[in-house]
Amino acid sequence: MTAATSTSASTGVPGRAADVLRAHVRDVPDFPKPGVIFKDITPLLMTPAAFAVVIDALAETADGHGATVVAAIEARGFLLAAPVAYRLGVGVVPVRKQGKLPGATISRTYDLEYGTATLEVQTDAFRPGDRVLLVDDVLATGGTALATAELVRQSGAEVVGLAVLMEIMFLLGRDRLVPLAISSIMEV
Template sequence: MDLKQHIRGIPDFPKPGILFYDISTLLRNADAWQVAMGRLAHAVAPAQPHLLAGVESRGFLLAAPLASKLGCGFIMLRKPGKLPGRTVSLEYDLEYGTDSLHIQEDAVKPGQRVVVVDDLLATGGTLAAAISLLRKVGAEVTMAAVIIEILALGGRDRLGVPATALVTYES
């Protein structure tokens, strides 16, 4: 199955000049969704993760069912003020400002193998920050997994871990 047929491009979203790759069309197609989850499971399983870390918010949609399928735990990397209890945070630069990710202080035991999951790998800023935050709390980040990678933006080079993408676009 060609998963690209189930991902629509929305021009000028969230701002002019950006082509947004919308996975909601893939998620609502039962067959495409099952194929995507199967392919992600096949790609991630060899990393033998203890945990999958989903990046807010679309990463949650992928990481939670994938963790269930692989029989491992799921943890959330969230925006400020969204997690209860004590958290550890990391601020990072974006092409249009700064942002931060938070994780619950006790979400990872030192040395646990973690795969970070999100919908898209573009410039790599958010995924690189997620990897740094996970390492900050003692995780052994073994790989990153995404549905879509935009090759022209070179984000993979910023990660420092192997990455897998189900579909790629040049730009």
């Protein structure tokens, strides 16, 4: 496990964040289905000092992209994106599973590593000129991030990058997101 880089350059994320993350993530085999190893970030969330180090690293990434809005990808992305947006003094927009948002929405259906899902965002969540950083916990197959990026672009905003805690390299999610700048604290 090493600190990852964006598609074009080093993220500048300190090695300390990767060490902290590595020490505070546990593997849960066969969840949510047999053969899947779930990366549980609960120990990270339960340790304020460790959580602060990781949030600072994600905020550094967002600041480097000039983000004006952070898109929080359901569900664990909510836990990360909100404090990142707070640290940057920018807004945060929830990208939710279908049927969870009030009012008019736009949606995208996508493939997961273990099924399909649909994401939605309110039609007025992003504006033309917004520079949106997507934030989630894990980059796996890239389907969730790709669907979110499409929703942002459909709204007329610009996607400036994706910041995640972990990137599961063998699933090749990064390949689906070219040329999007991707920053991960740790590769697994």
